[in-house]
Amino acid sequence: MRSEPLDAVRGLAISMVVACHYFGFQFGVLGVDLFFVLSGYLIGGILLDSRDQPAYFRSFYGRRAFRILPLYWLLLAVATPPHWGYYLFFAQAIPWVQHGYPFNEPAFITWSLAIEEQFYLLLPALIFWLPRRWLVRVLWCGVLLAPVWRWGLSYYLADLSWEYLLPGRLDDLFGGVLIACYMRGYCRSRLLWGALACGAPLLDVAYWIAIEPFAPMSIVALICCAITASAASTKQRVMFRPLIWAGRRCYALYLFHIVVINALDGHTEYPAYVALPLICILAEISWRTIEAPLIRYAKKRFAPTVQLETIAGEATAKGLSREDAYPRKL
Incomplete structure (x- = not known):
């Protein structure tokens, strides 16, 4: 069952990122932190339950x-x-660390996806x-050490490398997993967890x-965790449908919004205003023709064995074949 509040938060995150790249919204880059926390919460919850x-x-x-690669x-x-x-x-x-970061290339947007995939391996x-x-101890260690990693990466590597490497984002990702654990x-002690949550921002x-002014990313991570936890705990339906729509189609919006605006650059006076509806149309087509069918297939093909046996038993009781039962349940 999808959560409309979480879809709306995901829609807010992708809207911030697109607004940053299309209209120069200064704080739009923080949408990536929100994505990381959401990913930690959702993926962590799936893994904990299974x-x-x-x-x-x-x-x-x-x-x-099937969700990521196509x-x-x-x-x-x-x-x-x-x-x-x-x-x-x-x-x-x-190669980015060796040769410099290709900030102007459309594929550079995949830096966050690379961090996500490395997180999926860990x-x-x-x-x-x-x-x-x-598990809880390791997660909290990752959260508390994230600012230390950022300081070290900033000192020894150029071009804000902390921003594009996994260790410097562990407070976002592990913070989301800790919400799922909570x-x-x-959680055995709310007081202890509250103190630990304030530890990285205080560092x-x-x-x-x-020492020196430095991006207070742990504070951003804590704020994003609070937003995610609030959305995850609410039972109310979200009325702001555009954010839910964007949240469910955020993957195509994220991957291709730079490609679209770059293709229009030099061909129109206001490329961002033309690119915005085009990328929305492209995301809708991608969702209906590629993403949603593959998600449905993957749910059926890679359902846990216990779940498949339960479905098969229910199907037999109702006089249905296995083939007829799976699409109804998955």
Whole structure:
């Protein structure tokens, strides 16, 4: 069951990113932090709920592959970035650190997707193998060490490398997972969790005051976590339908909005105002013809074994075949 409040938050995030690139909205880049927290919460929740089911890894990675790879490969075919072999394995940060960040290339937008995919390699293993107590400890360590990683990456690497590498974003991603843990009863002490949540922002503030001004990204992460937790806990329906629409089509909007405006640049006086409706139309076509069908197929193809057996049993009781039952349930 999809959550309209969370879809609306996702729509807010993609709207901020598009507004940043199309209209120069200064704070639009913070939409990426909101995406990271949402991803941590949603993916973390899925993995926590399925950790004891058979085919845990197969189910997760099968669904993620059908969700992520088709449009991603299409972008690489359209944008044809240099060092594209690294892009295939979401390792584009390797040539970027060596040769500089290609800020003006359409495929550079995939820096956040690369971080997400690296996160997808790390989190399932942590949740599967670590006991609950140690999982929570590792997640909090990642949150508290994220500002330290950013300071180190900023000191030793050029071009704000902390912004485009996984360690510097762990307070966003692990913060989202901790929200999922909290809502499933993993928190033994609210007071302790509250103190830990303030730890990374206080470290950022202390570094700002004592050493040098630095982006207080832990404060941004805490705000994004509060927004996500509020949306996840609300039971009210969201009336602002455009944000829900954008949230459910955010993947195509995110991947291709730079491609569209770059294609229009020089051909019209106001490229952003022409590109905006075009990318919305493209996202709708992508959703209906590519994304939604593949999501439905992946849910059917990579359903956990326990779920498949339950569906098969219900189908037999109703006199249905397995083939007839799966689409109704999935």
